[in-house]
């Protein structure tokens with residue numbers, strides 16, 4: 001076994017629970033900052049949607065990162081955790097008036113606006129407050145990403161952003177509105193992207209579009225490239241950190257000019273730091289399968305059921321011979337499966353399993369389906 005879980009401290013706890021490795025989080029934040037040392041105008045905003053657990057938000061805010069939010073609730077969570085308002089960016093195709101007003105009152109750094117209709121509403125609400133709203137336009141770059149089908153965002157068929165061919169008119173309108181300050185462009189092509197050519201293609205689109213707008217007399221102050229860097233779900237022990245050097249180098253090489261660049265990384269920051277710890281309730285021999293039935297369900301971690309995504313699973317309690325199990329939860333859904341034909345050290349009732357790399361889109365997407373309580377969280381320090 002290669003993991004380093006404090007298994008003794010786990011034994012007395014009620015399962016399931018999330019366990020976060022704070023040392024790994026700090027190492028990850030340091031690794032990102034090391035890449036930005038020579039880029040003083042580049043800034044990373046942690047994507048709060050990946051995990052809004054206040055303890056983790058506080059760590060990330062204290063390390064000097066900004067926050068990327070997609071709802072009024074996330075803006076409030078970021079403010080409560082100590083992120084500076086000016087370092088908060090706020091995206092989303094459907095911002096309600098109260099959410100826009102919250103952002104205006106707090107003085108957040110940027111509204112990433114996704115339609116002309118939203119732009120006009122922000123202008124009116126800013127006027128009612130006697131302020132000017134800093135705005136970037138979210139562009140739909142029509143660039144595919146090699147990732148799970150449910151989580152591409154940058155294609156023309158996706159609901160996000162303003163189609164790249166139509167941005168010029170909306171930018172001109174933004175420049176004309178008295179309570180809007182047009183600052184720049186925002187992009188995001190998808191999530192769990194490991195093929196860096198996708199980000200290189202995005203750079204090409206950004207360069208082309210920026211050049212076109214500027215040739216029309218529309219000044220582009222800065223660029224937000226979104227997030228999307230993937231992690232190695234299959235190798236949490238040998239590759240616990242994403243390849244930040246290659247990721248940032250892709251942008252250092254790909255983007256022309258020297259405009260300030262904003263990033264919105266979520267998964268790559270927090271996914272490897274979290275594991276869902278669950279206990280084996282029963283081992284069941286089926287006709288064709290052997291099941292390890294655990295006490296965590298799809299309500300605690302919905303990713304495998306929702307996207308057929310893979311999380312490495314380890315038996316923390318056993319050194320027995322490896323056998324294939326379908327690891328399933330107790331929810332009343334056939335899709336409540338964490339993994340099929342997973343090789344685990346022989347399982348017994350009461351064994352603790354770790355479902356790895358669950359720090360992103362785990363706790364934040366949890367529900368109380370089947371009247372199940374939300375799993376609590378514990379931390380390595």
Ligand code: LLP
Nearest residue numbers: 047188191192227228229264265266267361
């Ligand atoms: N910026 C924007 C505008 C986004 O929509 C997202 C994620 C991010 C940044 C952060 O992306 P990241 O660096 O985490 O890839 N629930 C899915 C992922 C949904 C991602 C949604 N948008 C999952 O569990 O895989």
